Amino acid sequence: MKKKIALLTVLFATAMYAQAQTSQDTERITQACMNYIEGFYEGDTLKIKASLRPTLTKFGYFKNKQSGKFEEDGYMTYKQAIDYAAGVYAKKRFPKADAPKVVKILDVSYNTAAAKITAWWGTDYLLLSRNGDNWIIDQVLWEGPLVK
Template sequence: MKLISIFIVFLVVGTLKVQGQTAQDTLDIKKVALAYIESQHNPNPKQMEDALHPRIVKRSVFKSKKAKKDYISEFSAENLVILAETYNANGDKFPKNPKKEIKLLDVSLLTASVKLIADEWFDYMHIVKTNGEWKIINVLWQYNNVSEHQ
């Protein structure tokens, strides 16, 4: 019985090691999430493009005042690269020292869930590892002040 218990412990520990992320994965995931927000702080479309999977979709819920209905806003990779180039072109969209807090919610061998907390909003990101690189494939975001979603 004792031998079986030891075998089970080794099996579980071995499985956890195979499925977990490495220290480099953690750094790379954080780097990609930071590139997403920093490319908007200091307009840099190349930095944004490098952080994104080509099939990314960024979504949020907004309310149409006229229709009095909620709808889903969607951005593609192309939209996000243009956003990085234009959103803060005048340097007036963020505070001097903008907030950019990254929380790893869950990380596995090929996927990660991350929460980015910025000054006026937060983003939930799904990040995937493809061809050895971590890339953002989904973003769901919301303003802190939900009245901004009107």
């Protein structure tokens, strides 16, 4: 009987720790995703640097307005992401105030997570990893909006 009580106590404590960990992680994952969106929206290179791993791989598809077909838009590196954000700021090419900033966390493990974001440019699927107490985006696969 004592063994059962001890086992239940350990399981309960583990479940409580996991729940607390998930709550903190959810906030930090959401923050990494928002830094990513806002970094590109605001041209804020500090937010971009805070959200992306230097070995970033970003690849996507954009819909060709003439053909109506999605085409590969190529790869973006960490440096290119920073340069892109800097260009947004320099040229003052900010999106409209009501541009979407939607973050949906799809899965969280101890060291890895997956999220989906929706922004003016379309939908991005992000793979994140733990970076100390924070989370950082390692890979992005994106698709531009459905242009009518």
